[in-house]
Amino acid sequence: MPRLRSVLPHRAPEVLAGASAWRQSAACAGLLDNTMFPENSDTAGIEIARRFCAMCPVWEECLADAVVEEGGKAKDNRYGIRAGLTPYQRHGLHARNRKPQADA
Numbered sequence: 001m002p003r004l005r006s007v008l009p010h011r012a013p014e015v016l017a018g019a020s021a022w023r024q025s026a027a028c029a030g031l032l033d034n035t036m037f038p039e040n041s042d043t044a045g046i047e048i049a050r051r052f053c054a055m056c057p058v059w060e061e062c063l064a065d066a067v068v069e070e071g072g073k074a075k076d077n078r079y080g081i082r083a084g085l086t087p088y089q090r091h092g093l094h095a096r097n098r099k100p101q102a103d104a
């Protein structure tokens with residue numbers, strides 16, 4: 001079975017949901033390769049993907065959509081760099097947001 005990232009070119013995360021207006025302004029919009037889907041061990045590829053996110057004017061919207069779309073998915077069921085974060089980092093973000101605040 002082909003890996004997900006080998007069959008889904010990254011055209012911002014619009015492949016995951018209906019197109020939102022913000023996606024048209026994404027720095028990664030129009031990429032037709034796997035730039036935004038580096039292997040977890042590909043540190044150079046991750047850095048290249050993050051450079052797109054670093055100059056992206058809609059990274060906040062991207063992160064908000066990633067949080068909603070990925071929900072509580074496991075680390076290995078998250079794909080690509082989104083809002084400058086790796087799948088593992090987004091999983092960690094989700095886990096931290098779920099923890100009750102001790103001092104609240």
Ligand code: SF4
Nearest residue numbers: 026028053056062083
């Ligand atoms: S923040 Fe990164 S992944 Fe998200 S739309 Fe922008 S360039 Fe693409």
